[in-house]
Amino acid sequence: MTAIKPRDVDALLKRRNGTFKAVLIYGNDAGSVRERSDILARQVVSDLKDPFNFIELSDSDLKEEPGRLVDEAAALSFMGGERVVRVRGAGAPVDSAGKLLVAALDNGSLNPNALTIIEAGGLKKTAPLRKLFEKSKHTAAIACYEDSDLDLKAMIEQMLRDEDLLITDDALMMLTTTLGTDRGISRAEMEKLILYAGPKSLRGADEEPYQIKPEDVAECLADFTQDMAADIAGIVAQGRLADLSAALYRAAEAGTGAMTTLIFLQRHFSRLYAAQSMIASGDPASAAMKKLKPPVFFNEERAFQAQLKKWPLPRLEGALSNLLQAEHDAKTTGAPVQEIIERTALRLSALASRA
Incomplete structure (x- = not known):
């Protein structure tokens, strides 16, 4: 069996x-x-935009x-070396391709020149894809569970330690209750806080490390502009297209x-994805909304449930992929960040309006 145990995941990601x-x-x-997929892919290919050595399939x-x-x-790669083939999505087509x-691999007819990585949402023990990858000695299956408070605290402390930053106990407690269970979004929030406090690369050799206080967390993670986001x-x-343009304009004017905005879009769609995954596993929508961390507030339940009807799992996977691509483009292409993110928001809103 090659179902990787939680305690062995870090070792696999390091080497x-x-x-x-x-x-x-x-x-x-x-x-x-997404984070673990990227780490494994970069063990093979340093540039995940390399068209010769990296390909992504849906x-x-x-x-x-x-x-x-x-x-x-x-x-074979045109440039030599090993390639990466990444598949995003789940369902019958991926099950069939994974089976082949x-x-x-098992019968020896394939001598691969690439590491294949398949990303999927929540899978039951009986899911065909999971059973396949757990049974074969040539493949591995890694489960990604939502961060517990201890996981989140460990991640926060490690990121701050890497930057030689300090934090008060009150600020650490505030962070662990403010950040959600999505690892990618939590890291993005922490990167913003680190930039605010001053990363190691921007400090002088003799400068004392900054100690993050509760007011710093409040300033970075819980201000009015975030409510607008x-x-x-x-x-x-x-899918309220008629309201979206005005909301984006007001947010920009307010300094959001x-x-x-992108972080809050990623967080919201990740919550929808988590809820849909629980529903697919047999939970009613009302129970799924209560299991989210934090749970959906009572006065937001009706709107959230209406959104779930517009966003089934395959569509949510596409939305999260679009948001991830927007983040990558915003950080690497040099194109106007606001234009990239607003265009992505409009595209997703249009998709919801047609649902």
Whole structure:
């Protein structure tokens, strides 16, 4: 069995295990799934935008050609070296492609020239894809559970330690109660706080490390502009196109940063994804909303449930992928950040309005 135990995940992420030719990463914590997928991919390819050594497929790419995944895993790189094939999405097309891939690895007909990584949401023990990857000696399955308070506290302390920053006990408690359970969004929030406090690279050699206080957390993570960003996330998920442009304009005028808006969009859609995953596992919508951390407030339950009807799991996977791409483009392309994020918000809102 190659279901990676939680205590062994960190070791796998720190050092490449050549035994595994394909890895399934799944779970309700979409941020953790993305983060671990990126770490494994970069063990093989340093630049995930390299068209010769990195390719990303969706379930729609595999619907008509399930054998394409085996072909891509076997394909040689034009530039030499090992490649990465990443699949985002779950469902029958990915199940079929995964079955062909694992069968080819097990019977020896495939000598892969690529590491294959499949990202999926929450999967039951009986899910075909999970059973396949847990059974084969050539593949591994990694479950991504939502961060507990202890996980979140450990991540916060490690990120601050890496930057030689200090934090008071009150500020640490405030952070652990403010941040959510999505690893990716929590990291993005912490990066913002670190930039506010002053990362190691921007401090002089003799400068004393800054100690983060509760007021710093409040200033960075809980101001009025964030409330506006949260409102925008709800408007997008509801598909209220007529209101979105005005809301984006008001937020910009109030000084809400485009990246703040993106963080709240990622957080909101991750909560929808987590709720839909619980519903798919058999929970009623009302129970799923109460299990979220923090739970959906009573006066927001009706709106949130209406959004769930507009956003089934496959559509949410696409939305989270679009938001991740927007974050990457905003940080790397040099294009106007506000334009990138507003365009993504409008695209998702239009999709919801047609649902």
